[in-house]
Amino acid sequence: MKKRQTDKGDHASDAPLVPRRTPTQARGRQRVDAILDATAELLVERGFEAVTTGHIAERARIPVGSIYQYFPNKYAVFIALATRQAEQFGRITTMLSRPETIIVRWGEVLDRLLEAIVDYLLSDPAIPVLWAGLVKCPELRLDDVEYHAKAVDYTFAFLAQLLPDMPDEKRAVVGMTVYAVSEALFFRLCQESAPQKRQLLLNELKVLLKGYLAYHMNGD
Amino acid sequence: MKKRQTDKGDHASDAPLVPRRTPTQARGRQRVDAILDATAELLVERGFEAVTTGHIAERARIPVGSIYQYFPNKYAVFIALATRQAEQFGRITTMLSRPETIIVRWGEVLDRLLEAIVDYLLSDPAIPVLWAGLVKCPELRLDDVEYHAKAVDYTFAFLAQLLPDMPDEKRAVVGMTVYAVSEALFFRLCQESAPQKRQLLLNELKVLLKGYLAYHMNGD
Amino acid sequence: MKKRQTDKGDHASDAPLVPRRTPTQARGRQRVDAILDATAELLVERGFEAVTTGHIAERARIPVGSIYQYFPNKYAVFIALATRQAEQFGRITTMLSRPETIIVRWGEVLDRLLEAIVDYLLSDPAIPVLWAGLVKCPELRLDDVEYHAKAVDYTFAFLAQLLPDMPDEKRAVVGMTVYAVSEALFFRLCQESAPQKRQLLLNELKVLLKGYLAYHMNGD
Amino acid sequence: MKKRQTDKGDHASDAPLVPRRTPTQARGRQRVDAILDATAELLVERGFEAVTTGHIAERARIPVGSIYQYFPNKYAVFIALATRQAEQFGRITTMLSRPETIIVRWGEVLDRLLEAIVDYLLSDPAIPVLWAGLVKCPELRLDDVEYHAKAVDYTFAFLAQLLPDMPDEKRAVVGMTVYAVSEALFFRLCQESAPQKRQLLLNELKVLLKGYLAYHMNGD
DNA sequence: TATGAATGAGGGTTCATTCAT
């Protein structure tokens, strides 16, 4: 039974998952970074489910209360970390999506893109852990997860150029398929420790997607 | 087995996840079934994370302690349910994998197979919930999950017939790809409530896999 | 943000405020009594607001979890204590409300009743503290508070006999007045440590109520 | 003043509950007013228990620290608000207590007085909330609550004129009775939203008090 | 063998007050 707190958006539990306050001073930014760094470490060490606010605070060497200075609740910390991680991700996709090249040599573009994404995912082992954790977390909506939003957007933008004549509904299904398949293989790949095995898996993903997309470009 | 999440990073269980003893007496079997039935219901109603031993016992109308008569811990209950659910799954794959047909009309066989799997997954809403829950559960190893084992085995058996000349290592990669992709799309499909949307997604999966496998059958 | 627990009535926070389970075994009853005794002591020592589940458990020499074996939440403990305390209260009012005497010598009956209530309230210093606390507690509805319900019922039953010809609506107002006035003076009285002062206050209450009721019995 | 509820049974505040300093500069006065206004709004919106210093500062658009420039602690803010609200209250009682009229037509005076008090209490919904909150607040002594003090004073002054021959001790008891009864019924009345019901309750209070006082004026 | 009350560390979150800037 909760202290009947009427609905305010301040210190509330059902608050939006955006940071409470974007710190402008150096110290504040440092602390937010410390919180996010600590969270990233713990995600890798303990896994998504096992990260607690207590652990985060301990690792960041701050009191628990300070987490709640910057975030309305635990999940907002995850979201913020995801957002920070997703910046680089956004840059990749932006960079590779020059429309003019996409159609003529779309196979190459796709290859480069997939390689870049793998590089990105491997650049920080916390990324796939958090991504996978957030995607299945019943406490939040997928739209809050930055990578997911970006990846979905990008997928559909890519397909819009590649399959301009396909009806929107159909393209939505194709998009979901491409997205789901890529996500699944990327996560597997990240769990693989041997680089050559990762290379092999990436190759299969390329083959798979190119075959699938080629099929939809030719006729049906 | 740890109480809740202790301070360690150990993700493995201390007890084997097999049932403590296979009940031979009528009552024991009934109780195990009641436990498993209750668990299945609760998985659908509450989701994987939220199922507790207390809930299971209450729903099964038995005391909590009795769960521990038959299972070493909570996860063993899940595993047992997965095993029970996977029996039917095994029957499907067995039935459809008559070697003689597989090569000549493999495309058709694959279609039938995928359809049968979808039927199976939809036959009990607890199946995808549990499957997905177990796959990402840090408390246990994937090998303990019966469907996973069967599905992997079947995938490789299928590929062994379809791509007999492919080197084992390569086939392992292809198998993992096929498996991961199928699993991902099956899960999406199960979350879709509209039958026609499910049909569309299934179609895409067929196209995707057939294109991919055809690629590997023709030479490289 | 709460672990999205779907609505069950088992271990939930918004559970009804009745005890989870009425212990039938000796030990269970002992523990419930220990919890209730501890709560009563703490109410007197610390006041309503300052009683915490931690304090209760400590005082009762049991772990916190045990409280939740018997009660769904903190407020249910209060309610249970109130109910236990209210038993004796019910007995008083029952005993004194023999209808035949009530009308002829209602003044005397009222005097005896008020005296009995004072005796009751003073019999355990926790009673007025808890009563007052519950009555203003926003976490629960007044109907859950046993004394309140009994006292209101009794007041109206008494008035129904005394003022049979008064319209119900009017009698409701009179009843509320009598109730509010009595409650207020009883609480004051209980805060008074000197017995003779309590006696004086009780006298005033008698005079007050008898004057008020006499007014309503004669004509208007 | 303790941080939250510490482990002690001390119910008294460590700091005097008077404003830290009376702001003489324009800005200071504005800020104090803003704090008090914010508190009044929040009392109505959230209730006494749920008002926090954070809320007050936010609503008043000042930093939390500034509250502590003007007030030693949270309760002093409440006290100050009560004092501000009580000014108007003082004016009512002053106005109505012309000694010459009081004795001859004391019934009328009392009626006017009670009506004026009701008007006052309803003039700002924060008044009854705060009054009731402070009265049962273990953190402070009743004497600090301005209305309480004024009301008590006035009650006794009134009675001193009405019952000049009564011994002081007796009059103290009568005064406490009158006070407690009036307070209780006023609070009920304020919780009533229907104006006609309020009117009825007010009538009962008039009847009640006049009967009671008449009793003490005639003889005994 | 069967029971289910007992356990208690751990979970997320709050908030009055302080004090370095």
Add this chain to the structure above:
DNA sequence: GATGAATGAACCCTCATTCAT
């Protein structure tokens, strides 16, 4: 003086597993 981030003990409640009966 003015600020508002920092503090951290305290709050209520959970639940997998055990073990006395």
